Amino acid sequence: MKSFLKKHWSNILFVAFLALLIFPQTRMPIQVFVQRIISFSPSEKAEAERETLHDYDWSLQQLTAEGVNFSQSQGKVTIVNFWATWCPPCVAEMPSFQKLYDTYGDQVDFYFVTSEKSEKVEKFMEKNGYTLPIFLQTFEAPKKLESFVLPTTYLISKTGEIVIDEQGAADWNSEKMRKLLDQLLGE
Template sequence: MDLKNFLKKQWSNILFGVFIILLIIPQTRMPIQVFVQRLISFSPSETSEEKRETLSDYNWPLVGLNSEEIDFSQSEGKVVVLNFWATWCPPCVAEMPSFQKLYDDYASKVDFYFVTTEKPDKVTRFLKKHNYSLPAYLQHFESPDQLQSSVLPTTYVLSKTGEIVVNESGVADWNSKKIRNLLDKLLSE
């Protein structure tokens, strides 16, 4: 069998092998994982009213990347989008562009929190590299009970009354019409 016939018959196996090799190499693994995560992301779902919890305690100190201390309690009575993420997490990285678009349009109406446990310089470099202006905070203290998750990313959308309207784990498309309509509805209440 000559090389041309071999390649013609085995092209899919060769392509699959190259793909596996690219997944093994750290420099190419993350971009591939992010790309795949973006392909599979869907708009998050609203929690049914009978299953919603209400945040009972907003007391949660956070630290901004500039070392400014804030308290989550400043968002009591407001619509909130809270995302737990990390720079090393492919699903987290995959949903950041959709968050940036949402933030660009809703930053003046909704309180956004992008909370991580990573070092501030690493987070700053990541945000700068991707031109993100998302408000990132460092978590030094445990979040309120209803806002705890062991999965990254996890995102919560809270109503003005503290109702957890969305509790989404895993990658999602946050710049969807469905989420924009939900935020508009929550802002009008």
């Protein structure tokens, strides 16, 4: 038996790891951990490739049940993130967003948009100690902000330029991102 274990220990570990990925209770934490390891700073779009958002008419519902219109952010630096509590890459990037929000929350408009039920989102936010501004999507987003991939995040300048259009997890609290926000806020 000892020789069998010595000979096949790596295969046994691999099978055990795969078994852990089968069960949702262990799969999600493993996927979140891996996503955090492989997340890099989001990529800024080249100026020639940037689209400009002109349609800011988008009704959203805050988690607190108050309705807001996205048009209140026209002329401001804005971050829009589409996410879900069941999405490992979304969950993986939330701590970096929380740190960014803690620093820039009074200068940048943040929208964390989900289609999930408010009760589920409230439990998730409370469990993790997040204070991010959550919005429930009740109407379609403007065409230039439509996405079918979670997470998708947009950074919009004061003039409406979509400076970042990032799909997948990213490190939003990177030095590169902070420099970009400072630059956009200074314009």
